[in-house]
Amino acid sequence: xxxxxxxxxIGAGALAVTAGPALTACDGGSAKGAVGNSGKNLTPWPTYxxxxxxxxxxxxxxxxxxxxxxxxxPANLAQAVKDKPGDGSDVTAMVITYGTxxxxxxxxxxxxxxxxxxxxxxxxxxxxxxxxQKKMATVxxxxxxxxxIMFGAGYYLSREQDFILSQCADLSDLIGGDxxxxxxxxxxxPGYSWKGMGRxxxxxxxxxxxxxxxxxxxxLNRSALEKxxxxxxxxxxxxxxxxxxxxxxxxxGIGASASNFTGPNTAAYHAGSFGAPxxxxxENGQFVSTYETEQFRKALEFMTKLPYYPDSLTxxxxxxxxxxxxxxxxxxxxxxxxxxxTTTKVKDFTFDFALxxxxxxxxxxxxxxxxxxxxxxxxxxxxxxxxxVCDYLASPFGSKEYELAxxxxxxxxxxxxxxxxxxxxxxxxxxxNTTLPFKYVAAAPQVIYFPGMPDATRxxxxxxxxxxxxxxxDPSNGLRSGTWSASGAQLDKVIGDGLAAVxxxxxxxxxxxxxxKDWKGKGGAKAAEEYSTEHAAA
Amino acid sequence: xRPAWQGRPTIAVxxxxxxxxxxxxxxxxxxxxxxxxTSVSSPELVTANGGYVIWPSDLSLDAYTEILGGGIVTKAxxxxxxxxxxxxxxxxxxxxxxxxxxxxxxxxxxRPILLLVMFTFLFPPSMIPLFLIVRxxxxxxTYSALVLPFLVNVFNLVVMRGFFQSVPTELLEAARIDGAGxxxxxxxVVLPLSKAVVAVIGxxxxxxxxxxxxxxxxxxxxxxxxxxxxxxxxxxxxxxxLADSSVSESASANAxxxxxxxxxxxxxxxxxxxxxxxxRYFVKGVLTGAVKA
Numbered sequence: 001x002x003x004x005x006x007x008x009x010i011g012a013g014a015l016a017v018t019a020g021p022a023l024t025a026c027d028g029g030s031a032k033g034a035v036g037n038s039g040k041n042l043t044p045w046p047t048y049x050x051x052x053x054x055x056x057x058x059x060x061x062x063x064x065x066x067x068x069x070x071x072x073x074p075a076n077l078a079q080a081v082k083d084k085p086g087d088g089s090d091v092t093a094m095v096i097t098y099g100t101x102x103x104x105x106x107x108x109x110x111x112x113x114x115x116x117x118x119x120x121x122x123x124x125x126x127x128x129x130x131x132x133q134k135k136m137a138t139v140x141x142x143x144x145x146x147x148x149i150m151f152g153a154g155y156y157l158s159r160e161q162d163f164i165l166s167q168c169a170d171l172s173d174l175i176g177g178d179x180x181x182x183x184x185x186x187x188x189x190p191g192y193s194w195k196g197m198g199r200x201x202x203x204x205x206x207x208x209x210x211x212x213x214x215x216x217x218x219x220l221n222r223s224a225l226e227k228x229x230x231x232x233x234x235x236x237x238x239x240x241x242x243x244x245x246x247x248x249x250x251x252x253g254i255g256a257s258a259s260n261f262t263g264p265n266t267a268a269y270h271a272g273s274f275g276a277p278x279x280x281x282x283e284n285g286q287f288v289s290t291y292e293t294e295q296f297r298k299a300l301e302f303m304t305k306l307p308y309y310p311d312s313l314t315x316x317x318x319x320x321x322x323x324x325x326x327x328x329x330x331x332x333x334x335x336x337x338x339x340x341x342t343t344t345k346v347k348d349f350t351f352d353f354a355l356x357x358x359x360x361x362x363x364x365x366x367x368x369x370x371x372x373x374x375x376x377x378x379x380x381x382x383x384x385x386x387x388x389v390c391d392y393l394a395s396p397f398g399s400k401e402y403e404l405a406x407x408x409x410x411x412x413x414x415x416x417x418x419x420x421x422x423x424x425x426x427x428x429x430x431x432x433n434t435t436l437p438f439k440y441v442a443a444a445p446q447v448i449y450f451p452g453m454p455d456a457t458r459x460x461x462x463x464x465x466x467x468x469x470x471x472x473x474d475p476s477n478g479l480r481s482g483t484w485s486a487s488g489a490q491l492d493k494v495i496g497d498g499l500a501a502v503x504x505x506x507x508x509x510x511x512x513x514x515x516x517k518d519w520k521g522k523g524g525a526k527a528a529e530e531y532s533t534e535h536a537a538a
Numbered sequence: 539x540r541p542a543w544q545g546r547p548t549i550a551v552x553x554x555x556x557x558x559x560x561x562x563x564x565x566x567x568x569x570x571x572x573x574x575x576t577s578v579s580s581p582e583l584v585t586a587n588g589g590y591v592i593w594p595s596d597l598s599l600d601a602y603t604e605i606l607g608g609g610i611v612t613k614a615x616x617x618x619x620x621x622x623x624x625x626x627x628x629x630x631x632x633x634x635x636x637x638x639x640x641x642x643x644x645x646x647x648x649r650p651i652l653l654l655v656m657f658t659f660l661f662p663p664s665m666i667p668l669f670l671i672v673r674x675x676x677x678x679x680t681y682s683a684l685v686l687p688f689l690v691n692v693f694n695l696v697v698m699r700g701f702f703q704s705v706p707t708e709l710l711e712a713a714r715i716d717g718a719g720x721x722x723x724x725x726x727v728v729l730p731l732s733k734a735v736v737a738v739i740g741x742x743x744x745x746x747x748x749x750x751x752x753x754x755x756x757x758x759x760x761x762x763x764x765x766x767x768x769x770x771x772x773x774x775x776x777x778x779x780l781a782d783s784s785v786s787e788s789a790s791a792n793a794x795x796x797x798x799x800x801x802x803x804x805x806x807x808x809x810x811x812x813x814x815x816x817x818r819y820f821v822k823g824v825l826t827g828a829v830k831a
Contacts, residue, residue, distance in 0.1 A: 004700070084616040097772070101614075101762065101764055101769055102610075104607065128772055128775065129775060131752065134756065142670060318795065319588070322585050326586050328588055345585070431605065526584055
């Protein structure tokens with residue numbers, strides 16, 4: 001082939017490649033504004049009706065978000081679902097997975113038991129976390145949808161809400177307001193979780209997977225700090241002194257992993273301690289980013305003084321956890337779920353989440369949900385069946401249904417330990433709710449219970465009681481912004497990169513304004529406007 | 539007098555070369571050693587060392603037991619072996635046939651076909667159109683979806699066509715005078731002369747099929763059909779879950795790094811075993827096709 005024909009071909013190809021997007025841009029685009037709630041009749045949030053199950057040892061508070069704590073596994077389990085939800089039909093559900101593939105249903109006792117209890121043949125299409133966005137993009141493009149589709153898990157999909165609005169079932173009449181009482185376990189999902197999911201076009205389209213209210217925090221080695229005489233409650237100077245005191249001899253006060261710098265996570269605990277608003281504040285009806293507040297700047301200045309683990313920017317989350325477990329770092333930024341994982345890994349020291357180090361702190365809440373599931377359009381009877389399946393899977397802790405969905409079959413997957421608690425068997429290593437993630441179809445509100453570790457339960461409950469009453473929510477939670485849907489990940493990255501640059505000395509503190517300007521220019525300012533409009537409507 | 543580069547090096551130069559080679563070898567071997575050492579270490583040792591082990595003082599094969607137990611990996615290995623063997627065979631047949639045809643100057647319509655093939659090389663289809671085609675042709679959730687869309691790799695085709703073009707025309711003409719048809723010429727004359735390039739291209743295809751993981755996620759809804767690459771990737775990433783966890787999610791008592799390293803060992807082993815057998819063809823095969831396209 002000669003040079004000329006090659007160049008011709010490249011030219012023709014380039015034309016074909018550029019013509020595609022240009023033509024699709026003419027197709028009317030998204031239903032702009034349709035996903036927003038501004039100017040719409042708003043479906044009422046589902047009424048909250050708490051489950052009257054086994055009494056917790058440490059009381060929860062739905063208002064502040066403090067979870068009920070159980071020191072021991074309840075001796076008498078309640079019945080959360082009266083009738084079998086299904087009619088024997090097939091139900092397909094597409095969910096994310098973090099586990100290895102399960103054994104097929106014919107060889108899988110957990111899967112078979114759940115199908116029997118649900119009265120359906122639940123087929124799970126499991127999408128690995130790393131490929132979630134790509135798989136969802138192909139499914140959304142194909143139009144061939146499973147009955148139940150999970151969204152969320154920290155991903156912003158392009159035109160997610162437009163897709164749901166046009167292709168998925170409106171559940172407003174089935175679960176809006178008091179209607180949710182037909183599904184008592186869904187009614188037991190607290191309001192903050194529904195609000196975290198939000199409405200689309202004023203309607204309710206999904207069921208949220210609840211997560212506790214605390215957001216990202218700082219987990220710390222309590223034993224080491226106690227040894228150095230550091231009190232549990234502290235001020236900024238005390239915190240700085242404690243972290244510096246631990247540093248030296250190949251040990252560091254604070255650890256963070258590379259993934260913490262894909263967004264503002266590293267700053268969450270410190271910004272909250274300095275009283276900065278949770279990502280946004282609403283001032284005279286206008287959204288103002290926390291990044292431009294005085295409190296956030298103070299927090300940032302304070303953070304530059306902290307002794308961070310020097311390789312934090314290149315250390316994976318898994319490796320950073322190992323460095324925390326082996327006490328190379330005294331503390332690390334991590335999600336709330338890390339507490340549970342740490343209880344199973346750390347045996348030779350006690351650990352805690354850190355209390356904020358100021359009296360006027362505003363600890364940041366999470367968004368109250370892991371994700372949410374929506375249904376393919378179907379008849380009302382079919383939608384009710386799918387809601388009953390979700391209702392079963394959302395059965396609360398202390399019910400027989402929860403035990404089956406989360407621990408499996410007694411005798412096969414677990415036995416009763418000495419204290420009557422759950423003791424997992426070897427079979428549970430391969431058949432569990434990680435390899436078979438029914439929990440992402442729907443799940444119960446989480447409680448604090450660590451088998452055989454009542455002290456860990458007490459400490460976490462105490463931390464929640466001390467922290468959550470003064471915690472603040474992200475006002476954008478559950479609101480729709482087209483700009484944020486399209487570029488949220490990129491905008492978070494600008495902040496994450498900026499924090500990394502300032503904390504590790506590549507940029508000076510005075511350059512934060514330039515970072516902020518970049519963030520606003522790339523869509524931060526537009527997102528603020530869109531949230532303001534949405535907020536006024538909600 | 540012999541030029542300097544043909545002379546026997548001095549002892550100092552030989553020692554320097556030895557040291558340099560030893561250092562380079564260590565740089566290559568050390569990471570591999572760490573991978574193997576971490577994969578056979580107990581979770582306590584891995585955690586105590588901050589994630590990676592150089593000297594596995596406390597041996598444990600738990601990571602391998604966890605991965606190989608349960609039958610999932612065994613099934614995936616069979617799937618991958620089947621896809622790799624059949625896929626490589628089909629790909630070789632298709633590539634050899636097409637390359638031979640396109641290498642013959644007298645082929646009617648050869649040039650437009652070549653242009654068409656080259657076009658897909660310069661502008662490969664994106665994920666969603668390819669997905670829609672796989673779905674539309676009924677390949678979705680079938681093993682064929684891992685083979686048919688990738689049957690001919692244009693780079694391999696160009697290399698092979700270049701090789702076939704280098705076969706002397708006189709040989710082909712002699713065969714033709716003896717009454718051989720094109721098919722017989724290909725089988726009896728060209729292919730026996732092309733063992734090197736066929737072995738190399740075969741290896742390229744085999745490695746590509748063995749390593750294919752992403753397509754299985756996109757084209758399969760049934761995860762029991764996942765090949766080994768996809769399954770092992772899940773073992774690697776399962777330790778990375780951050781935001782979410784509930785009671786039984788941490789069922790694995792092993793350190794995630796041990797699992798990851800055991801996966802690296804298992805995933806590379808088959809190709810490492812295969813490589814020495816085709817290595818002698820490797821340089822020859824690639825170089826022959828490289829100067830002509």
